[in-house]
Amino acid sequence: MYRKVSVVRKAFSPRSDERGRLSFKIRVRAENKSWLHIGTGSVKLEVSENTPKYIDKLMCEGKLTLNSLKSAIDRGVIVVGYDYYECTRYHGRIVIPGSSLKGVCRSRIELLHRADDRGYVGSCFIRATAPVTQAPKKGVHGWRHYTIWGNVLGEYRGPPCQVTDRVSSVCSTCDVLGTSGLASKVLFGNLISGNAETVKLTLDFNEKIEAVKPGAVFEGDITFTSCNLAEVGLVLIGLNLHDPEKPILIGKSKYRSRLVVDGPPDVKGKRITFGIVNLKVTEILVPYRFKDYLNKVVGVETPYINELGFIVLKGVQVSKFVDKAVSETLNVNPWIREGIKVNELEILRSSGVMQ
C-alpha cells in the first residue's frame, strides 16, 4: 500500500485580483447530531475548600502575586485540582472555532484526493506524517482513521508546499487555504451557538469534560477572497456543505463511542458518540460589483439586495450556486472524483467501529 506519488503544483494565484474571481461570504449553520466537545485544551481548576483565610485576605486585597500563588501551590497551602476540560467559548457563548473548522476542511480535502494511475495527485499533506505501510490492527493507534481513509494514508506525497523567495509553486489546496509563506484566501469565522446546553461528564479513562448536548445550533460566516468557483467548490466539499445530509466529524473522540462513568441520569452508564455535525449554507452574500459574474457564470438572476448593498442569495439560489461551484471543482480536479463519495460516519457504523 505504500506508494510514492508526485504532487501537481503551479504558481499560486494572486491574492487580490478579482478578474474572473469572487470575493464574498457564505453563512453557515451547523447542528450537532451527537455530543460534542471542542476544547481549547484549557482546564477548569478546582481549589480545595480548606484554603487558609490569610490567602483569601491577600487575594481580596490584591496582594497575592502570581509567584506567591505558585509557591503556595508548591508548598501545598493551596490544593488545586483539575475539574474538567472546558468547551471553547467566545464572549461567553459556546463556539465551533473557525480554526477547528478550517482544520477539518483542510484534512478532509487532502484525504479526499487520490493519486491517479500515473502517480500524480492534486494535493500535498500539510502535515507530512510517515505514510502507512500496512493496515494497522484493530485497537492499534490510527486504526479507526485507517478504517475510513484506507490506502490514501499509504501515499507518500513528500514535504508540504512552501512559498519562499525562490519557490512560488503550490498545490491547489495550499493555493486556497494557504501554507508557510502564503496567506489563505478563505477565512473561517467562529460558528457561535445561541442555544447550546452543556453538562459535565466523566468518561472512561477518567477523562472529565464539559460536553455540548445533541441538537445545538451554531452559526457563522466563511469569507472568500478572490476565489474562482472551483476553489469555492473545494472548500464546500471539504465541509460537506454540498451535501448537508452527510455529516463531518469534528472535535474530541470523534471516531469512537465513549462510556459515561458519571453524568446526568439519562446517559450515565451508557455509551455515547461525539463529534457528528451537519453543516449547510443558509445564505450567500455577494458585493454588488459581482452582479454580472453571478448572472453569467453562476446563472443566478434577479437577486435580492440588502440594505448594505450585498446581493443576498437564499433557498434555491444557494443550491444553484453550490452545485455550480462543486461541478466546477470536479471538472478541474480529477483526483477528488472518487473521494467525494466518502461518508465517514457510514463507514464507521458499517464497520462496527462506532454504533
Ligand SMILES: [Zn+2]
Ligand atoms: Zn500543498
